Amino acid sequence: MELPSIDIEKAATILKLLGDKTRLTMIKMLDSHDYCVCEFVEIFKVSQPAISQHVRKLKDAGLVGETRRGQWIIYSLNKKSDVFPLVQNLMNHLPNQDFKLQELEAQGLRISCD
Template identity: 80%
Template sequence: MEKSVVEIERTASILKLLGDKTRLTMVKMLDTNDYCVCEFVGIFKISQPAISQHVRKLKDAGLVQETRRGQWIIYSLNKDNDYYPLVHSLLQHLPSQDFKLQELEEQGLRISCD
């Protein structure tokens, strides 16, 4: 019985985390592409420390994972997280955000981390 209380509390904290428009948009974007912080800075037009704070919260919740590629840290959705099916289901109801990546590419700001 105690386990279900923990799951509801954890689910509520995940939903609260995604209740922030910037974080929800980031997660939707990470559902189709991996990004580095500097790309998010270019897309959201907010400071690097603010973006890093959002990413850290998502990472602390286990929703996002990081991979180092040379000097870059690349963020992706953690599809192994127990809450990924819930998050993925939620994301299916949201419009694609891929146009933000296209805008970044058109501005020449897409980072090539390979």
């Protein structure tokens, strides 16, 4: 099956966006779990506004979607995005990041956003 191609400009924009280590790590983490901003704040040890800015950029690019659960907004990878095949190919070369969530749980800092 041939994957649809995306134009160079769009690919360059996505790759530039994912050139940031935090955003690249977020995307890899979202490949296996959904997260809320508060969990990212604990994992990356940066401010909530900084995390929200990263998430907003990923969302604006169509890479991340959101669902509301009460007062919480839960973020997930948008696998229907036209650029997802490119991102997925990139993620195939990255190490699994599930240990970050396991460390959070072990420290008792996993926030239940239900």
